[in-house]
Amino acid sequence: xxxxxxxxxxxxxxxxxxxxxxxxxxxxxxxxxxxxxxxxxxxxxxxxxxxxxxxxxxxxxxxxxxxxxxxxxxxxxxxxxxxxxxxxxxxxxxxxxxxxxxxxxxxxxxxxxxxxxxxxxxxxxxxxxxxxxxxxxxxxxxxxxxxxxxxxxxxxxxxxxxxxxxxxxxxxxxxxxxxxxxxxxxxxxxxxxxxxxxxxxxxxxxxx
Numbered sequence: 001x002x003x004x005x006x007x008x009x010x011x012x013x014x015x016x017x018x019x020x021x022x023x024x025x026x027x028x029x030x031x032x033x034x035x036x037x038x039x040x041x042x043x044x045x046x047x048x049x050x051x052x053x054x055x056x057x058x059x060x061x062x063x064x065x066x067x068x069x070x071x072x073x074x075x076x077x078x079x080x081x082x083x084x085x086x087x088x089x090x091x092x093x094x095x096x097x098x099x100x101x102x103x104x105x106x107x108x109x110x111x112x113x114x115x116x117x118x119x120x121x122x123x124x125x126x127x128x129x130x131x132x133x134x135x136x137x138x139x140x141x142x143x144x145x146x147x148x149x150x151x152x153x154x155x156x157x158x159x160x161x162x163x164x165x166x167x168x169x170x171x172x173x174x175x176x177x178x179x180x181x182x183x184x185x186x187x188x189x190x191x192x193x194x195x196x197x198x199x200x201x202x203x204x205x206x207x208x
Contacts, residue, residue, distance in 0.1 A: 006041035078113025111138030124188035140184030
């Protein structure tokens with residue numbers, strides 16, 4: 001069996017104001033479970049509270065040293081077409097500029113955030129073209145913790161073990177249609193993105 005690649009996870013506090021230090025919610029728990037079950041490679045997890053921290057760790061991920069960690073899992077609060085890093089919005093275009101041309105060749109960026117992938121497909125495809133990313137993955141609607149945490153255990157291994165992103169999406173839609181619908185899952189490459197109707201429906205629906 002081919003050894004799966006690792007996960008490089010950057011995560012913000014999930015407390016509403018970002019400052020409740022008693023809030024222990026973290027995606028690290030399910031990632032460590034996947035790691036221990038050999039459903040993914042090694043996991044690197046770092047807490048991020050500020051934009052300078054985010055920039056620093058993202059640049060680290062892009063170094064050749066971390067090529068064995070092809071999946072960047074960015075676990076933050078999100079907005080349509082962007083992430084919230086502390087109190088600062090970071091758009092997909094700004095993130096692509098931060099990564100740089102072709103610096104993410106062959107890698108995948110997974111946005112574990114609400115609504116980031118509700119952006120127009122042109123924006124999603126442009127991100128991949130500029131950065132060289134093999135794909136970007138995430139959700140087009142507001143998501144709840146328990147559903148997204150459960151789906152991580154199904155999604156992350158497939159992103160790491162399957163090369164064709166259309167096949168990844170089609171298999172998830174076939175096997176777990178309720179998760180795909182509930183979360184508004186979208187996948188995009190430099191030439192293709194899943195149907196924007198998912199995003200349009202998400203925009204009209206109430207948060208779950």
